[in-house]
Amino acid sequence: MAQHPWVPDQGDGTYLNPIVHADYSDPDVIRVGSDFYMTASSFGHVPGLPILHSRDLVNWRLINHAVPRMPLAGYDAPQHGGGVWAPSLRYHAGKYWIYYGDPDVGILMTTADDPAGEWAPLHLVKPGKGLIDVCPLWDEDGRAYLIHAYAHSRSGIKHKLNVCEMSADGRSVLGEGRIVYDGTDKHPTLEGPKFYKRDGYYYIFAPAGGVATGWQTVFRSDSVWGPYEDRIALHQGETEVNGPHQGGWVELASGESWFVHFQDKGPYGRVVHLQPMSWDEDGWPVMGERRSGEAIGEPVLRWRKPNVGEACAVEVPATSDEFDAPQLGLQWQWQANPDMRWFDLSTRPGFIRLHVVPRTGENGGLYMAPNLLMQKFPAPAFAAECLVDAMGLKDGDSGGLIVFGYRYSCLAVRIGTANAVKADDAGVSNSPLTLYLASGDKTGEAESWSLPLAGTEIVRLRVEVSADASYVYSYSLDDGASYAEVPAKAFQASEGHWVGAKLGLFASGSGGGQLEADWFRVSARVGGQK
Secondary structure: OOOOOOOOEOOOOEEEOOOEOOOOOOOEEEEEOOEEEEEOOOEOOEOEEEEEEEOOOOOEEEEEEEEOOOOOOOOOOOOOOOOEEEEEEEEEOOEEEEEEEEOOOEEEEEEEOOOOOOOOOOEEEEEOOOEEEEEEEEOOOOOEEEEEEEOHHHHOOOOEEEEEEEOOOOOOEOOOOEEEEEOOOOOOOOOOOEEEEEOOEEEEEEEEOOOOOOEEEEEEEOOOOOOOEEEEEEOOOOOOOOOOEEEEEEEOOOOOEEEEEEEEOHHHOEEEEEEEEEEOOOOOEEEOEOOOOOOOEEOOOEEEOOOOOOOOOOOOOOOOEOOOOOOOOOOOEEOOOOOHHHEEOOOOOOOEEEEOEOOOOOOOOOOOOOOOEEEEOOOOOEEEEEEEEOOOOOOOEEEEEEEEOOOEEEEEEEEOHHHOOOOOOOOOOOOOEEEEEEEEEOOEEEEEEEEEOOOOOEEEEEEEEOOOOEEEEEEEOOOOOOOEEOOOOOEEOOOOOOOOOEEEEEEEEOOOOEEEEEEEEEEEOOOOOO
8 A cells, every 4th residue: 555656544543635636526425324435427437427435534445336338329439528427425215326417418316225236227317408416305304305506508507506396216306496596696606516404404515616716605594495595614715725615514423524525636637635524503514624713614634534433444546457357447437338349358367458449530549539448647646557568469550558638648559561670681670560659639649759669569658647747658678677768848647628637548540459458557656645
């Protein structure tokens, strides 16, 4: 664990924020007995709706995805910025429930008896464009409600929260509902509501002010339909934690309250923070830490761990993969619904074989490639390395290591007779393999460096990311005894559409061959965690 690039548990009874330094956007959290579960937005990446588990709110492990593949139309191709927006996770009537809004489809729901097991097929609760950021509430009288926000880009509506009555089985809404709060004047860009009831009051926890610069608002009423009072409970203040909002409240068996939320860190995505929370004498939540004389809390950087009554093992979401298991590690996602013909973990045990998929689109780049196998950036600074065997590539194929966002780059091996190394008088064998560096975006791709490979098809590829999200590539042709840095200016990692930068492997081209990888390892860099 010491080699992992970000470990929030400090081993002395305290933790460091973020508790997950990875792009688990719009988190929601619940407690069931001694177990905590969290889900997050996955947008167009597949599998979607991640399920994470913890025993103490600090040490998290990725255990499942509720949507192994998208059953909706269009997901055989990348849906940048579409898909799963801001889910809510609840436990009700002995089942686990997730609701989310797809801005182009409507409000969808799935349930499970075991969050680590199989989830039911997605069910459309309410169709409609622009219905997002959904949360259910089952009341003590047996009635149920659903709150949601609006995506202005699809609906033309902004700053407003709508409540609908919902059938008790959670599968349909009973009417269009009504707007319970209009934040146009006081809380613009009001979104991401979470619905709770406590001591006879209905509470809506909802962020406002925008992802990068906003705050966390709490609304309260003695009626589900309002009118709602409002207070700002958490803001950036004098900290470096911008836009601290959108998340979930959870109460411990010990009686403690905690608030999980995200911070937008650009190329790193929306990383997950944990704030201490209490209730004042008037029944309003107090989040984070208040400076002297201040009424609004600010995010904490380091704090004592939650009192869960037990010592918990240090855990972090998985990153490295030796490809020894019969299935991919849960950290991996594709750009679209995967075709099982894209990869193979059994033909060569201990390796993943990526079958070459033809590039799509007129520009020849990888921005719209569905078969990119990628995972989230796991820390501010880290190194990722893979060993690839290019022996199976055919003329016109390429594959290797990629860092992806609106702008992407790759260090990869390609094969083509035009790139052959000419034999000289010393008898150097002819080789069509070339190591190359390329970068691109949605408009296309350009190569900036190449190196002919003579006598080897085995290459180690490495990327090292610094704390400013800049990164450099290097490679080894001698089994890791030495590395040579690619002679190029450092790249700057770029976020994608509502997501952080990702990294991983690809194989593409026209030859129909395959690239094999023995392992993919993520490790810490010196100075990577403060």
